[in-house]
Structures are given as structure tokens and as C-alpha cells.
Amino acid sequence: MGCTAADVVTALRAAAAVVQEHRDELVRLDQAIGDADHGENMKRGFTALLSRLDAEPPDTPGKVLKLVATTLISTVGGAAGPLYGTAFLRASAAVGDAAELDCDLVARALQGALEGVVARGKAVVGDKTMVDALTPAVTAAASAQGSVAAALSAAADAADEGASSTVPMVARKGRASYLGERSAGHLDPGARSTALLLRAFADAAAKA
Amino acid sequence: MKKIINDPETVVQDALRGMQAAHSDLLTVHYDPAVIVRADGPAQGKVAIISGGGSGHEPLHGGFVGRGMLDAACPGPVFTSPTSDQVLDAVVRTDGGAGALLIVKNYTGDVLNFEMAGELAESEVRSVVIDDDVAVKDSLYTAGRRGVGGTVLLEKIVGAAAERGDDLAACEALSLRVIASVRSMGLALTSCTVPHVGSPSFELADDEMEIGIGIHGEPGRHRVPAGTASEMVSALLEPILEDLPFSSGDRVLLFTNSMGGTPLIELYLAHGIAEQLLADRGIIVERRLVGPYITSLEMQGMSLTLLRLDDEMISLWDAPVHTPALRWGV
Numbered sequence: 001m002g003c004t005a006a007d008v009v010t011a012l013r014a015a016a017a018v019v020q021e022h023r024d025e026l027v028r029l030d031q032a033i034g035d036a037d038h039g040e041n042m043k044r045g046f047t048a049l050l051s052r053l054d055a056e057p058p059d060t061p062g063k064v065l066k067l068v069a070t071t072l073i074s075t076v077g078g079a080a081g082p083l084y085g086t087a088f089l090r091a092s093a094a095v096g097d098a099a100e101l102d103c104d105l106v107a108r109a110l111q112g113a114l115e116g117v118v119a120r121g122k123a124v125v126g127d128k129t130m131v132d133a134l135t136p137a138v139t140a141a142a143s144a145q146g147s148v149a150a151a152l153s154a155a156a157d158a159a160d161e162g163a164s165s166t167v168p169m170v171a172r173k174g175r176a177s178y179l180g181e182r183s184a185g186h187l188d189p190g191a192r193s194t195a196l197l198l199r200a201f202a203d204a205a206a207k208a
Numbered sequence: 209m210k211k212i213i214n215d216p217e218t219v220v221q222d223a224l225r226g227m228q229a230a231h232s233d234l235l236t237v238h239y240d241p242a243v244i245v246r247a248d249g250p251a252q253g254k255v256a257i258i259s260g261g262g263s264g265h266e267p268l269h270g271g272f273v274g275r276g277m278l279d280a281a282c283p284g285p286v287f288t289s290p291t292s293d294q295v296l297d298a299v300v301r302t303d304g305g306a307g308a309l310l311i312v313k314n315y316t317g318d319v320l321n322f323e324m325a326g327e328l329a330e331s332e333v334r335s336v337v338i339d340d341d342v343a344v345k346d347s348l349y350t351a352g353r354r355g356v357g358g359t360v361l362l363e364k365i366v367g368a369a370a371e372r373g374d375d376l377a378a379c380e381a382l383s384l385r386v387i388a389s390v391r392s393m394g395l396a397l398t399s400c401t402v403p404h405v406g407s408p409s410f411e412l413a414d415d416e417m418e419i420g421i422g423i424h425g426e427p428g429r430h431r432v433p434a435g436t437a438s439e440m441v442s443a444l445l446e447p448i449l450e451d452l453p454f455s456s457g458d459r460v461l462l463f464t465n466s467m468g469g470t471p472l473i474e475l476y477l478a479h480g481i482a483e484q485l486l487a488d489r490g491i492i493v494e495r496r497l498v499g500p501y502i503t504s505l506e507m508q509g510m511s512l513t514l515l516r517l518d519d520e521m522i523s524l525w526d527a528p529v530h531t532p533a534l535r536w537g538v
Contacts, residue, residue: 027405035424036405037288044285073324074241074293077262077284081291082320120320174316175426177350 002100003148003205008064009057011204016046018200019193029189033176037078038189045076045084061101065092065109079174080190083121083130090116103151107141110155114138121173128169128176128183130190133162137198152202159198163191209406216403220263220285227270231532234274238301241294244270244281245301255370255379256280256302259311259363260295261318262287264402265423267533268360268502274531275538277367279308286402286505287424289317295325299333307332307376309383311363313355314339315424334376336383338362340392340513342451343420343429354422357465357513358390360501361525364534368527386521391451393444394511396421396467397434400504419443423467423504437474441481444512449489454514456490461497461525463513468503470510475499478510495525501533 019042026039049071058064065088073085094112095105114134123129140158144151166188171177176188213219221239228237236247250256259269260282269281280298284290299308312322314337326333340358344350366383374382396418399408402425409425412418417440420429454460464479479498486493494517528537
């Protein structure tokens with residue numbers, strides 16, 4: 001059973017609720033090693049996304065993902081806007097005009113998202129960024145068998161672990177890198193928000 | 209948190225409305241997306257000079273929109289870079305047929321959003337990234353040095369060049385020359401509170417100061433007991449002088465900047481000490497700027513910026529400028 005445009009919209013609404021719920025947590029994480037805006041920026045982007053989804057829900061999964069990309073690029077600002085925007089743009093390109101997403105297409109969408117983030121932000125694993133959560137998620141999704149829910153669940157588990165792995169890291173990208181050694185001991189807010197989004201998508205897929 | 213605001217969510221647009229009301233002779237504010245443009249623009253045949261960044265650093269950048277400086281400024285949310293839509297909108301609104309130069313402070317978010325706007329623009333756009341903060345180690349392992357006080361001087365000098373008719377390539381080359389010749393460093397005596405966060409960005413004891421801060425309430429290089437003004441000025445000036453390095457006989461512009469909460473009496477006091485220290489080393493202060501021009505909300509503290517001048521930079525610095533925050537020669 002595949003995942004339709006309506007299912008993708010449902011998953012995004014769930015993600016928007018999760019972002020809203022974790023807004024303060026993301027602000028606190030960013031306050032420790034950055035500039036305290038990540039939670040607020042993500043909330044602003046996903047709130048705008050909700051109203052655009054209400055106004056005119058697109059009819060293919062690829063078009064939904066593209067709407068996410070353009071909305072986040074135009075509303076989030078900071079580094080997260082271009083990074084998440086490029087991620088969703090590449091995910092959209094990866095699924096093309098398919099009417100439904102299967103396990104394989106979801107894995108390819110995640111792969112596209114990772115390539116987009118790396119191309120835009122030039123970060124590698126170990127730099128203490130969202131790449132540390134997204135990279136293992138892509139690998140896990142690619143080796144998952146069966147349903148979309150299984151692929152996303154494996155991705156979300158791997159992203160959680162990947163996000164946790166950022167705690168001892170010394171940041172080499174973004175504003176946290178100004179702190180040098182002082183950035184160690186903190187969870188990276190971008191890796192955390194990536195893990196939160198993937199968990200929301202996985203939970204939505206499990207319920208579908 | 210005690211601030212003169214109605215709603216943390218609308219601080220930037222509410223402030224823009226006041227700015228429009230105060231300076232309608234100089235600038236026009238567009239709200240969706242938020243872009244501040246020269247009231248008398250776009251000037252045909254003139255390179256458009258565009259900058260932008262998070263809000264909370266006023267008068268940077270909106271206060272520098274006007275004749276002889278910026279054609280447009282893109283204000284992001286407090287301490288958050290503007291989106292690429294805003295930058296692209298600024299490029300379109302200021303297009304005089306001679307291209308646009310984007311002045312970008314070196315922060316990951318700013319660089320990414322301006323870069324995307326440059327890719328999307330249909331007219332000719334070049335960008336320069338300013339990274340004058342000596343407090344950050346410039347290495348493969350950081351996002352590189354931040355753009356701070358030098359940005360004000362760059363916007364004034366390249367703004368004057370565009371105003372006199374320099375083309376895009378010349379404006380870009382001049383910008384790179386200024387960027388190569390300017391260095392800054394700042395310190396904080398208190399933190400600041402971002403309206404939508406509601407609590408101070410970092411904690412600083414009553415008797416401590418943070419050396420090497422940026423302009424977003426991010427912590428600095430190290431924390432030391434707050435000393436005398438002379439000790440503070442030395443703590444900023446020494447790393448600046450060593451870095452370029454500046455040497456005896458150099459002609460410079462000295463910019464003593466308040467982070468927002470430091471009163472002018474203290475700023476002039478510090479400026480006087482800095483002038484003396486430079487004189488002792490045989491460095492000739494040809495021009496100066498003193499005041500709150502690139503701030504970090506209500507933070508108490510200061511930054512020093514030193515620009516090594518040549519004759520062309522001096523004449524461009526002296527050229528007429530008519531903006532809300534800088535005005536002379538008109």
C-alpha cells in the first residue's frame with residue numbers, strides 16, 4: 001500500500017504539531033550553542049505551511065514536498081530555511097510525479113534530501129549538524145524492507161541515534177563552531193529537529 | 209523581560225512601521241516580504257548596493273538606506289537572517305540596469321540565503337562576504353570569522369563608490385579591498401534578551417566581561433573579570449593590531465561602537481583611550497566614527513574596528529551621505 005498526496009499532507013500536519021510542541025526545547029538547545037532562534041524559525045515555517053496546505057493541497061506527493069520547500073525557504077530564514085528548503089526540494093525531485101510513494105521512493109526521497117543538505121551546507125558527518133541525523137536515517141531507510149511505515153520507522157530510529165551522537169562533538173559548522181571546544185556536551189538543535197520530523201513522519205505512516 | 213514592545217511576534221514589523229513614519233523622506237518600507245528601499249530609487253544606471261541581516265542590530269542595516277549608502281536593506285527576524293525571497297525582492301526593486309552588489313555578513317544563515325537569492329536573480333548580481341571579527345579563529349573547523357563593525361564602514365565606502373558611478377566590477381573590487389583591510393573585536397558587560405526568547409542569551413556575573421562576543425548574544429572567546437576602561441580597550445585593540453597587522457605609519461579609521469546599552473559618555477571615554485594607544489604606536493587616526501551603529505539589542509559593551517585607509521577610501525568616506533543614521537555633506 002502506497003502513500004498518497006493526502007497521506008503526505010497528514011504527515012506534514014503531524015510534523016507541524018511536533019515542531020510547535022518542541023519549539024521551546026529547540027530554542028533552549030540553540031540558546032546553549034547558537035543564537036536561540038531555531039525553534040522559533042521552525043515554528044514560523046511550519047505554521048505558514050499549515051495555512052498553505054489548507055488553502056490549496058497539491059495533488060501529488062512530489063508537489064506537496066515542493067510546496068514544503070518553497071514555504072520553508074520563504075519563511076524560516078537562518079541556516080535552517082535554505083537547508084530544509086533544499087532538502088525538501090531534492091526530495092520532491094527524487095519522487096517525480098509518482099501518484100503514490102512506496103518504500104523505495106521514500107528511501108530515494110531521503111537520499112535526495114541528504115544530498116541537498118550536503119550540497120547547500122557543505123557539512124559532513126561529525127561536524128555536529130543535521131547531517132549527523134540524516135545520514136544514518138538514509139542508510140537505514142535504504143536497507144528497510146516492506147512498507148513506507150517500516151522505512152520511516154527505521155529512519156527515525158537511526159536519526160535519533162545520530163542526533164544523540166552530536167552531544168560530545170565539537171561543532172565545525174554554523175554558529176556553534178565559534179564556541180570551539182565549548183560546543184561539546186550539547187545536543188545539536190538541527191540534528192534534533194531532523195530527528196523530530198522523521199519521527200513525526202514515521203508515526204503518521206504507522207497510523208495510516 | 210521588560211521591553212517596549214506589544215508582541216514579541218510582531219516586533220520587527222512594528223518597528224518598521226515606526227521607521228517608515230520617521231523617515232518617509234529617505235526610505236520606503238515594503239512589508240511582504242520585508243524590504244527597506246531608498247525613497248528616490250531605483251537610480252537608473254547605478255549599481256544597487258543591498259545588504260541585510262537579522263534585526264536587533266539597528267541602525268544596521270535599514271538605518272543606512274539612502275543616498276550615498278544602501279539602496280535596500282532586508283531585515284530578518286531578530287538575530288535571524290532574512291530569507292532569500294526578501295533578498296530577491298530587494299534586487300528586483302532596486303534594479304537600475306547596472307546590477308546589484310550584495311553585502312553579506314559571514315554567518316551561515318546569511319550566506320546561504322543571499323547565495324540562493326543570487327542564484328534565483330535574473331539580473332546581474334555579485335556578492336561579497338565580510339568577515340572582520342578577529343575573535344573567531346578562521347580555520348577549516350569553524351564557519352569562519354563573523355561580519356561585525358567593518359560592515360558599517362564597507363557599506364558607507366562602497367555606497368559612495370556606487371553613487372559616483374562605479375560599475376559592478378569596480379564596486380566588488382573595492383569591497384574586497386576594504387574587507388582585506390578591516391578588523392574588529394567586541395566585548396560584552398551584559399547579555400541581551402531576544403524578545404521571542406524572553407530570557408538573557410547568556411549569563412554574565414556582575415563583575416565579569418565576555419571578550420570576543422559577536423552581535424547575536426552568542427558567547428565570546430573567553431570570560432575575564434571586568435577591569436578598567438584602559439584594560440578593556442587594550443583587550444580589544446591588541447588582537448586587532450596583531451591580526452592585520454597594523455603598523456607604525458598606517459593611516460586608519462577608528463570606529464568605536466556601542467553594543468546598544470553602553471552610554472556615549474563611556475564610549476567617548478573608551479574612544480579617547482584607543483586614540484592615545486594608537487598614537488603611541490605611530491598609527492595615524494585619519495577618520496573616526498563613534499556611536500551605536502551595529503548593536504546587539506540592549507547589550508552593554510563595545511566593539512572597536514580599525515580600517516587601514518588609502519586615499520580613495522578617505523575620499524569615499526568623506527563623500528556625502530544622507531541616511532537615517534549617517535548624514536553629512538548634504
